[in-house]
Amino acid sequence: MKDILIITNYFPPETGAASNRIFHLAEGLQKHHFKVSVLTPLPNYPTGKVFEAYKGRFRHSSVKNNITIDRLWIYASNSKNKLLRLIAMLSYSFSLFWFFIWNKIPKTVIIQSPPLLVAFTSIFFLRSKKRKLILNISDLWPIAGLELGAFKKNFSYKMLEKIERFNYNHANLILGQSNEILSHVRSLFPKKNTFLYRNFPDFVTPKVSKKNTSKGKLKIVYAGLLGIAQGIYKLCQELDYTRIELHIYGAGAEQNKIQTLISNNPELNIIYHGEISRDKLHTALMEYDLTIIPLLNRIYGSVPSKIFEYARLGLPMIYFGGGEGEQIINEYNLGWIAKAGNYSDLNTVISKINPSEIHMERRETIKEVSFKNFDFNTQLNLLSEKI
Template sequence: MKKVLIITSYFPPETGAASNRIFHLAEGLKSHNFKVSVLTPLPNYPTGEIFNAYKGKFKHTSTEKDIIIHRLWIYASNSKNKLLRLIAMLSYSFSLVWFFMWHKIPKTVIVQSPPLIVAFTCMIFLKSKKRHLILNVSDLWPIAGLELGAFKKNFSYKILEKIERFNYKKADLVLGQSEEILTHVKSVVSNQKTFLYRNYPEFKSPELDYKPTNGRLKIVYAGLLGIAQGIYKLCEELDYEHIEFHIYGSGAEQSKIETFILKHPDLPITYHGQVTRDELHTVLLQYDITIIPLLKRIYGSVPSKIFEYAKLGLPMLYFGGGEGETIIQKHELGWVAEAGNYEKLNRVIASIDKEKLSKVMRENILEKGKKEFDFTSQLIRLKAII
């Protein structure tokens, strides 16, 4: 049985796309006769505080579903302060180095990136141990940070670019969640071996029993309430004449959104808080459509919600541009509106005919989700090259 170690910054019981992606990868490899172990920080996302069950621990090891999970100390923080974020990443990097020094590391190691500095630490210390390093790139940093306004093109940015290039160069294989990511990697290291590994979900699709709702079009957003998603801005800009807007999730903008709702009690916006992923799969089906927004178009980013909602048969309104927009249009999963153009977004919403939001439409989306976004067939292709 081949051993593989996965190094990540997010893992259950933490929630979110990053955590789900790595969990499914670990479970999938285990089901294909790999002996899987995971290195991850003590759970702290998205609150920025170590979860109660793990407080006061320097290291916690457990076996869950035949996967060995080593949770290491981290200086937890979700602060917007760049120095505190750097300290958090460095603290986890130091914990990783300590672990590498005192534990036997499998020959094959999958490293999640970003964070760049964590991946950089792994590349330096594990390449010297002659390990087969697979870099799993979910977002392009520092480019994404620049597009989001988190970085400026200064000396620090150039350092991050050098770290990024080093990581790509030292990896034996780069996995990318989008074609744009792979194109970028090839532009940096032309001879690098790459593999398109999308964030396909693995769950049993529910039985569809949809009946169009009466009255207003019910739109739902579920997920991270972060700056990149721009849900607060969405609350401000939507035309509510013929719609209801329902929100699930948590994150940096949560308090702003709650305050906005309190100040505008006349608007049909409801914040439902956070629910588990399994609960969400049931809850979402009561709405007419879901919206997948990005505040700005981010090169390389393809929201994993696209693949998850397709397997729920849920019609989507995509408002983020880039490769995600192409996927929605190619597979006829719903509607798209030009990223950042709220006037256009409201026109697209107004054009949606509720008469066409039928069970048949959902069945077609569900069928395409099962056929085009199949987790198992993708994993089998990955297994063949690692």
């Protein structure tokens, strides 16, 4: 049985796409006869505060489903203050360095990126001719930060670019969630060994709802992080509610603004349901006609994992983010496309959706497409051969 260590910033009981993705990877590798261990901070996302059950600890170790999980100290913060965010990343990097000194590290290590500094710390201290380092890139930083307006092209940005290149250069294998990510890596290091590793989900699907589409207004649902990149607050402001209801599940930086908007504008057909467990969410989603996947701005390299999760549920989608995600929606006929950032076009697209298009047969077809083309275990089998 081959030992493998996964280093990540996010892991359950934290919620969100990043946490789910790494959990499924760890569990999948364990089922493929790898001895898996995980290094992660004390859980704190998305609140920026260490969860109550872990407060006051510098380290917490446990074993779940035969996976050893070591949770390390972090100065937790989700502050908009860049210095505090930097301190948070550096604190976890320090904990990793301390762990590396006192513990035996397996010969194969999967490192999640971003955050860039955490990946850099891991690669810097673990690089060795005898060790295989696998860098799992879910978003392209610092490019994504520049597109989101978090960075400016200054000295700090150039330093982050150098760190990015260091990480790519010293990784033995690079996993990328999109073809755009892999193209970017190969533009810098043409001979780098790469593997397209999509964020395919792995869960038992609830039955597709037998109800017909809503007889009145279309019930559109958004479920996920209420962060800056998703732009849900602006979406709430820009949608035409003449023939739709918008239902929202999740938590994040824009949560309070969204709740205030709803409170101050009761005439808007927006219902906020809070945050619920993933299993309960999957069941709840079956009651809606459509889901919407928005991005405030088109982000190069980004392919929202919601595409694959909703496809597995058989839920038709409205995609509003551009890029490679848009191509996937079109290629597999998973729903409707609106031009990224163009809310007028989004409202036009929604107004043209014929409720008769949302029926059981279409939902079952979407599920079949998912099982055939977005299968987690098929992808993991291919990855296992490269590790």
